[in-house]
Amino acid sequence: MYTEQVGLCRRLLGEHYGPIVEAVGAALIRDGRLHLGSVVQRTGLAPGSVRQALAVLIQHGMATHAQTREGGRAVTYYSISPRSILRLQRAGLYLALVEERMGRDGLAVFRTIMLNGCMTAAAARSALGASERSGAAAKAKFGAAVAKLVRERFITAVAPRDTVTRADRIMQEEAKEIAKLGAPATPKDLARIRQAIRQQEAEESSSTAIVGLKRSAAAAADDGGPAKVLIGPDGRPIMLGNGLDGHGHGDGQGGGGGGGDAQPDTVDDKQCFRVYYERLDVFLRNKQIVNYFSDKYNAAAGVVLKAALRLTEAHTRTCRDRVSERITANQIIQGIPHDAPLEDGVDTGDIPHSNGSDLSDGSGARRLQRGRAALALLEVLRADASGVLSRADERGAGVFRINFERAAGVLRDKCVDALVVEKHGSQHARIVRVLRDKQKLDEKAVAHFAMLPIDQCRERLHELSLAGFVATVEIPRTADRNPSRMFYLWHVDAGRQVSAALRLVFQGLSNVAQRAAREASCRAPLLAKAQREDVVADPSLLTAPERKELQAATAARRRLDIAAVRLDGMLLVVHDVAPSPVFGT
């Protein structure tokens, strides 16, 4: 873990939950797994405050606990996940995403659950004021919004075991199984038990079952089916009535309003829900993939890929998934919004470019034209050297798959290259790309491919090596491994490269956060005045220089926020989407 990362986590905890949680979180980040007494000792806070701070962290899914028996007493240990803390700075992006997909009603529910960390639907309903007294319409609207959030897995059900540290949970399960044996476990038994636990974990993580939804009485009376709603192989919910829209392709604002009649499933009021951050990261990752191809080709190619990615979302649980399910060209074309400018995307030569007058000729011709353009764009994307979109089958217009692993690699390489260009220069980035492509080379070969003088090349290689973007490997010429008789080959070590990139990104984020804190503190009296009720009601209470200063403060804050969001996009790609094995936790 980097110093900047620790500082950033502390800052985020302090900004969102206050100084006590910050101190407790910092102790857990610094010292790892601790019991209550150790945290109290390290922070110097009152045990009650520490206990409450830990409860806040557990409530928001950042800390986990595990109870172990030490002699005759049970001790509870607490651990914290820095990755979850870093997601706090993405809150704005998550909210924007939910508003885009779920509408304002969905956003209100999502924000309430996000603010509270983990809560039941009933608690969320009362927090939003959509109780029995506020009318059946408001209640139905709320129910539909929560159901849609659950069905599309923006929020997920939480079980008590989810707050237990994973490693401890596995050890407890293992101990339980061993106890069942009634005799000391042999190595064979242990291997079998561990395999079974691993398998169970894998099954649970890849399960498509949605917990927390139950059929409404009217719908359940039809067939008396089970209470759970499952996602079928085609990516649509099964065991629902006909005409139910489980995905809402591009429906934007339509998520909340009027959805109550078409979605008979209701949310279990007693079930606790939390924000499904891993899945939200998938949506953000997909946005970055779309942006990459939009930049590389054009907006139309981005639209086609976006439609393909939307189809894969139902089956993609986390950013760790390697490849998508198979999707047909027909499904992709049907998922493209009708107003997307497809015809201007590809120059097929024989397709006449449409304009407004062509629409009068009939929608069939236009649809055909759009379909052909979409197919041509799909082919362009398939032929891309990155191999992100591949053809899985030749049936019909083609069956495609999206390789998320390759997409993550492409995005990661783009980020690393951008960092190298920014920090060192374009010639350094060229050298990195040469080594990424050719793998292991001596400096003469690098200079040859990069077309640089050997002395300059050597200098740049050492600069990159110091920054951690390239590394050397020793090839001994003699058995004594004498350093003077070695070949030194340069290569790109993916783990080290990611680590170097992460350090820079964390440093950038930490710098921006520190500057934002400084900007806020040096104008604190003015900002406090501007937030006073009387000043909000009557802005003329601020003098002209104060208004000017306030404008400057707002502009600075906005600029720093934008920089932080953009840097966080890099962090998502390097840290969450394509994590290095060293930073896999």
Place this chain on the structure above:
Amino acid sequence: MASLDDEVYALAMSKGEGASIGDFKEALAQVPLETLVNAVNRLLQAGRLDLVQVGDRTLYRGVGLAEIELTGRMSQEDLLVYKQIENSGNEGIWVRTLKQKTNLAQTIVNRSLKQLETQGIIKSVKSVKHPTRKLYMLASVTPSADITGGPWFTDQEMDTDFIEQLARQCHQFIYAYSYPRHSPGTVYPVGHMGYPTAAQIKRFISDNRISTVELSTEHIEELLTMLVYDGKIERIAPALDMDMGLALGGRAGARTDWMYRALRITFKDSPFTDIPCGRCPVASRCSDTGSITPAKCEYFAKWLSF
């Protein structure tokens, strides 16, 4: 006897790389072997024939009159040095190698080299591979591309300005053909064969006299490879070749005429370009505490007030 010598000499001169004893025996079958050998020895002594070792064969090469005149004036040591330099061809010979091959003392070799250089018979060149070594070759010989480094080197130094300039021209040319002119936002479909190839780019450079140096297709490909590694262009295999390449498993020797497409992606919009930390000269010394911190940073102040 003199006529036999002339005949042998003419025969050796007629064979470019030299004639063997077998060749002489075959051509002059009526002459006894002993007489033939004596004639060859006389010619060797007179310096009209030169002994050349090619693999395991010994050949006799005829020496031209001008060369006879030239070498006739030389001392034995100078001649020995001259022969070694001549044999090195356009690759040149390093003085240490020369000393090893001639078995002469360093001072004698140096004296001979100085004398030959003063007479304008040999010249010294520097190799791009070993810039500290002085190589000697005949004054009339043009150094090989390995020594001069080819068109990318000027005075034994890589001409990066020339390379960058040429690369920019190539990129502009490729970009002009990468997207339809009537609609630059559009892309060509798969199978489009109008992307430029290295041969077309070479023709563009020579037709427009962009380079004064003669460039081969291989040189242009080197330049394009550099552009690929710059992330400015990408390589596209023609559809037919690509299929064949896959079918044949990329058979060696099957030359693919790659096409090149310019990329729109640039790194100008990197998040680090937004903030001053990207190019900050004191970024490595910046921390939470101390004299250089983001809170006190002047670059941040300038950026925020911009």
